[in-house]
Amino acid sequence: MVARVILEVALGRELDYLVPSELEGQIKPGTRVEVPLGRRKAFGLVTEVAKDSPSPNLKPILRVVATPSLVTPTVLRLARWIAEYYCCPPEVAFRSVLPGAVRHPDADWRRRLYVRLTPPQGPLPRLSPRQKEILHVVEERRALPLTELQQLTGANVATIRRLEDKGLVEIVPQIEERDPWAREQILPTTPLTLNEAQSQAVRAIVEALDRLTPRPAAVSDPSPDARPGAPASPGVFLLHGVTGSGKTEVYLQAIAAALERGRGAIVLVPEISLTPQTVERFKARFCTGPLRTLVAVLHSHLSAGERHDEWHKIRQGRARIVIGARSAIFAPVQNPGLIIVDEEHEPTYKQEEAPRYHARDLAVVRGRLEPAVVVLGSATPSLESYHNARQGKYTLLTLPERVDARKMPRVRVVDMRAALRSNRGVTMFSPQLREAILQRLERGEQVILFLNRRGYATALQCPKCGFVAQCPNCSVAFTYHRAGQRLLCHICGESRTVPAACPNPRCGDPAIRYAGMGTQRVEEALLRLFPTARVQRMDSDILQRKEEYRRILGEFRAGKIDILVGTQMIAKGLHFPNVTLVGIVHADLTLHQPDFRAAERTFQLLTQVAGRAGRGDIEGEVIVQSFTPYHPAIQYARRHDFEGFYEQEIEFRSQLRYPPFTRVALLTVRGRNEEKVRFVASHLRRELETHLAGWDDLIMSGPAPAPLERAQSYYRHHLMLRTRRMLQLARELARWLHQVRLPEDVRLTVDVDPVNLL
Numbered sequence: 001m002v003a004r005v006i007l008e009v010a011l012g013r014e015l016d017y018l019v020p021s022e023l024e025g026q027i028k029p030g031t032r033v034e035v036p037l038g039r040r041k042a043f044g045l046v047t048e049v050a051k052d053s054p055s056p057n058l059k060p061i062l063r064v065v066a067t068p069s070l071v072t073p074t075v076l077r078l079a080r081w082i083a084e085y086y087c088c089p090p091e092v093a094f095r096s097v098l099p100g101a102v103r104h105p106d107a108d109w110r111r112r113l114y115v116r117l118t119p120p121q122g123p124l125p126r127l128s129p130r131q132k133e134i135l136h137v138v139e140e141r142r143a144l145p146l147t148e149l150q151q152l153t154g155a156n157v158a159t160i161r162r163l164e165d166k167g168l169v170e171i172v173p174q175i176e177e178r179d180p181w182a183r184e185q186i187l188p189t190t191p192l193t194l195n196e197a198q199s200q201a202v203r204a205i206v207e208a209l210d211r212l213t214p215r216p217a218a219v220s221d222p223s224p225d226a227r228p229g230a231p232a233s234p235g236v237f238l239l240h241g242v243t244g245s246g247k248t249e250v251y252l253q254a255i256a257a258a259l260e261r262g263r264g265a266i267v268l269v270p271e272i273s274l275t276p277q278t279v280e281r282f283k284a285r286f287c288t289g290p291l292r293t294l295v296a297v298l299h300s301h302l303s304a305g306e307r308h309d310e311w312h313k314i315r316q317g318r319a320r321i322v323i324g325a326r327s328a329i330f331a332p333v334q335n336p337g338l339i340i341v342d343e344e345h346e347p348t349y350k351q352e353e354a355p356r357y358h359a360r361d362l363a364v365v366r367g368r369l370e371p372a373v374v375v376l377g378s379a380t381p382s383l384e385s386y387h388n389a390r391q392g393k394y395t396l397l398t399l400p401e402r403v404d405a406r407k408m409p410r411v412r413v414v415d416m417r418a419a420l421r422s423n424r425g426v427t428m429f430s431p432q433l434r435e436a437i438l439q440r441l442e443r444g445e446q447v448i449l450f451l452n453r454r455g456y457a458t459a460l461q462c463p464k465c466g467f468v469a470q471c472p473n474c475s476v477a478f479t480y481h482r483a484g485q486r487l488l489c490h491i492c493g494e495s496r497t498v499p500a501a502c503p504n505p506r507c508g509d510p511a512i513r514y515a516g517m518g519t520q521r522v523e524e525a526l527l528r529l530f531p532t533a534r535v536q537r538m539d540s541d542i543l544q545r546k547e548e549y550r551r552i553l554g555e556f557r558a559g560k561i562d563i564l565v566g567t568q569m570i571a572k573g574l575h576f577p578n579v580t581l582v583g584i585v586h587a588d589l590t591l592h593q594p595d596f597r598a599a600e601r602t603f604q605l606l607t608q609v610a611g612r613a614g615r616g617d618i619e620g621e622v623i624v625q626s627f628t629p630y631h632p633a634i635q636y637a638r639r640h641d642f643e644g645f646y647e648q649e650i651e652f653r654s655q656l657r658y659p660p661f662t663r664v665a666l667l668t669v670r671g672r673n674e675e676k677v678r679f680v681a682s683h684l685r686r687e688l689e690t691h692l693a694g695w696d697d698l699i700m701s702g703p704a705p706a707p708l709e710r711a712q713s714y715y716r717h718h719l720m721l722r723t724r725r726m727l728q729l730a731r732e733l734a735r736w737l738h739q740v741r742l743p744e745d746v747r748l749t750v751d752v753d754p755v756n757l758l
Ligand SMILES: Nc1ncnc2c1ncn2[C@@H]1O[C@H](COP(=O)(O)OP(=O)(O)OP(=O)(O)O)[C@@H](O)[C@H]1O
Pocket: 192, 193, 194, 195, 198, 241, 242, 243, 244, 245, 246, 247, 248, 249, 378, 379, 403, 404, 572, 573, 574, 575, 611
């Protein structure tokens, strides 16, 4: 027998090894092993077991490192698919399916050793002052991690071992679980009585669960066509439910059905909506009763230890439900019956570094490999997913109304050009918005104000010469932050103190002032206009710590805050019944970006933010301030008309051959020398033309400077390839990348299905 092993060192490919007969029973896909590599040894993961290998002179595997395996065979197949489709080296793909904290069991082993007090037996033996000190610490804590005891006392392991020899303490392996929500008390909930639309949705999902074929016994290769948008997959549902329509209740009852059938569930949510409120709704439903199970939570703010614990809970089957951000799609759930992707349209599901996977698309692929039922949910589905539903590739489920026949909020669009004409200079709040806020304050109702830009003002601009302070590393304006009077680059983090006068040597005007506005400036203006109102700002500047986020949401829920001002952090998932007014301060911000999805993003953002209003008994109102009030994205959002927006947007995509009618591979050439980058980019285009000659449906555009031409002092040029056959193109690109020669200081990256075109 031979095993194919992906090594943890950056080799870029898998190697075959002999399986010694004494290890035969232990080696399966997912097993971590130590193998010889040249004259050294290396760690690796078995990705496949086969009868024989094409390579001669195989060396044997040295030993098995950790059992049980920390990754399921299906996830390994998913990793292989990632490497192929997203055009990245296999070891990068394999590494991403295992988080660092679980990848190194040796390091973990030491970290997981605990020192604990043993029951006293007879008189205390004679101890050195040093030993007494250590014992004292252990007595106080009863048990603590070995490493922590070492840190606290400065003792080495040998000294502590001597205490163990005297029978006073013992050193034991123990898994201590750090539940980040441990202090929260969770009140169990029971399933709600569903309305007609919800029942229909749950019924369709449960029927699909019952149709799931048993897991295939033999591990066969993933079908090369196992990709979203390929042949019909009756196991994928698109749940299109307006904001407040009760999608979460549908998820909960579908999960219950999966558990009843002995299967687990994975729930993906965007990182920013992975709030305690969301997590609690899942924990509360499954913390008691016959379906009782732990809910594991995975997100990027977990400490290594917490991540480790969550991972093991899943692997040991104690947690049958996993809720997490995009990397949770790799969670080692055994036999998952259901994979849910909430807010499936969210761009944060795309990973912006290699491997550049899209977790929503991986959910569809994993669903096919397991097999498992996949539910993609959103109030504003992506054009890609809705198109798939229209084509019959996904099954569309619709929740057209809010629960309890609550009305959708009334949306008014205010033309800010008029407001600008009637007032001197730029106004932040139109009279309509000001009046509406005042009304809510008088009635004791709550307000959310949304502006998709943090900081105080966009830019520092000189009124006399037009000078704008720009980051020296990136081609963007600095953002002014009031705290500490600093200019901050939101791309690279470069910061400067604010100049007292215009830095332009030919100008020097002291009247330098601020153009545009950010959340800080909105907050300040509110305090001036409504001095008694309790205003709280919520953006990533404020939320350096997760407790802060929870505290603010808690206070808002408790009615201790009247007006919440924030960026897209407050746009989704939040449910506050007392919010009756949502103001969108500047709706055009996302509209004018050089991205074919700009209108789609704007429509989604407006709809989602508007959806925070009127979720209680009182009807909600939304005021949208805009300088382009007649833009379709704004008008369709005003009428809550997703279909209308879809019809008009899909027409534009079709005419210009953009996704979903094609798939995009974006090539970025980066380097510090502008001339060289430009030269290499044109050279690569010519090479690609030769390499891909005869490819019939290829559209190649560029090279062109990226919209964000310079970032972190690198010049960037783009080449865009579009085709309907991306998997084949990715294979061609991989072959081409192997042979392409680049100057040392120029880098090339490939992003398949990019969501960020800047
Ligand atoms: N069948 C039902 N009967 C009564 N209340 C319900 C029902 N279904 C859901 N709800 C309640 O309605 C509220 C809104 O539901 P939920 O948050 O699930 O909506 P949503 O569709 O996920 O909204 P959004 O997309 O805006 O986040 C919640 O408080 C939920 O408990």
